[in-house]
Amino acid sequence: MTHSPPIARIKIVGTGLYAPERVVTAEELAPRLGRSAGWILSRTGVARRRYAEGEAQEDMGAAAARQALGGRPPELVLSASGSAVQALPDTATFIAGALGLEGVPAFSVHASCLSFVVGVQVAAGLIQAGPWRRVLLVSAEKGSPSLDPDAPESAALIGDGAAAVVLEPTPEGEPSALLAFQMTTFPSGAALTEVAGGGTRHHPFDPTTTDAHQRFFMDGPRVYRMGRQRVAELLDGLWGRLGHGPEGIDVVVPHQASGPALEALRRFYGLRPDRVVDVISEYGNCIAASVPMALHVAAAEGRIRRGDRVLLIGTGAGLSVAGAVLIW
């Protein structure tokens, strides 16, 4: 059924999810944002989200990782998070530290909301080439402190959370694999979703840097329109590589970008609507953690079975689009 050879014979052997304790409902958020709970629900689809108040990003990641690891240590800690613990060192170090690891290599992949999807591809390449055979891939996101209450649509959308998977080479005789991967980046859309500060462009010591540069900005309608087109092109490319169309996909695990974005995914690309995993009502858009959180929920609920074809798909700041097809 596959035209191209698989990218790598890898298997996701464990998943984990951590949701911070503090639940913030649309009703609680509504007066802060000057909107009604009904407005929040219709625009974002998010009934509840978690805020990591007093919880460290690396501890969230470590909690999800422990669940995914099931007691066996990893050979590599790969962080795939859009938010960072510090500018230096990178976030993987802090997650490794929170797990009590010393001597295990740790580094990060950063592709904004698509960090996890890209991380699967990177981990697959590393396992295929060596030297590591058991890779912990963790997305931990604490975006809530950067939300702008004067931008109610994005402020109502984002939640905090973490999730992790463990990848290993597929044992002989089993079908698990990364079958296909595709990504495109359009820098012309870089300013549509951004936190402009936190780097060399608007350095903290630059007198022209303001609080506004530290806040999350998203032009939702333009991202939605650009994403629609770019996702269609990306899926066409994937079907060409796979030798089948959307009907060959058993489970779709999308980035939980927004309620309307998930609705578009159910309607416009020929994917089976009942196979699209949708957890946005419960957790909101948790940046790069959204895909592995949805993956964990689907696996834990038995919606993904060994041998299923699983599509990971999403858009992210960049503007980037990425999709990966796994045999689970």
Place this chain on the structure above:
Amino acid sequence: MTHSPPIARIKIVGTGLYAPERVVTAEELAPRLGRSAGWILSRTGVARRRYAEGEAQEDMGAAAARQALGGRPPELVLSASGSAVQALPDTATFIAGALGLEGVPAFSVHASCLSFVVGVQVAAGLIQAGPWRRVLLVSAEKGSPSLDPDAPESAALIGDGAAAVVLEPTPEGEPSALLAFQMTTFPSGAALTEVAGGGTRHHPFDPTTTDAHQRFFMDGPRVYRMGRQRVAELLDGLWGRLGHGPEGIDVVVPHQASGPALEALRRFYGLRPDRVVDVISEYGNCIAASVPMALHVAAAEGRIRRGDRVLLIGTGAGLSVAGAVLIW
């Protein structure tokens, strides 16, 4: 001569370097730091460094990339930089944008000063597994705005710069390969080298976050001691995989951590001192760009020839140690 099979048959087909215009000598820096030029030279080994005054990080990366690409576009843009342009999207997007690329995938690898060394391993895995065959790996660093004039040792050490390489599958009949890679991370040393701000731990909106959190901090003597031991262990591991010792290495391209660190590398590990590429006097420590800058200089000067065994080696914030052995 090799015990383990190569990680991947990849070849570095182009290199590039960009140094900002503004040269800052030890003599110019001395009064600002309350030290003499002699003190700066003996402690850091840095006679001159460049500061990117008014130059954007992504433009520096793009300049180095254009030289490495030689007019042929990449299939993937991989940024391997310790400093970021913005918190979101990631730095690779901006480098792709500065190169005028639309639709080429772009993402980042972050492992502090070791980002480039790790990036070679990641790129090798991606080329081996697919789907990309021509990967642009870029390190662009603009750390100068974060330097602390009250910490003269690190302020005298760091410079700005960028470098890039292009990796492709090795043509049939040629020897080029990534032979071995090893990395270890010790989170117990995370606070020895850091920029504590710029993330969720000391968020810009946290009232306890101060200017000090935005500055580069390094406990040079403790990093040096911890690095000495960890590099020795790492090299022993690499020799075990390669089936030869330090005498089998033709060229050593180290992270340009400091003059004393380079001197230790020449003295303590059995490597041939005249084969250690040392550009710290000219450029200083350019964070992740140091390794590819030294690699470019060595290749341009004819010090690396096809078929040579090249060791990339360094320590970085984390504390991490990494080494890669290539057949050039």
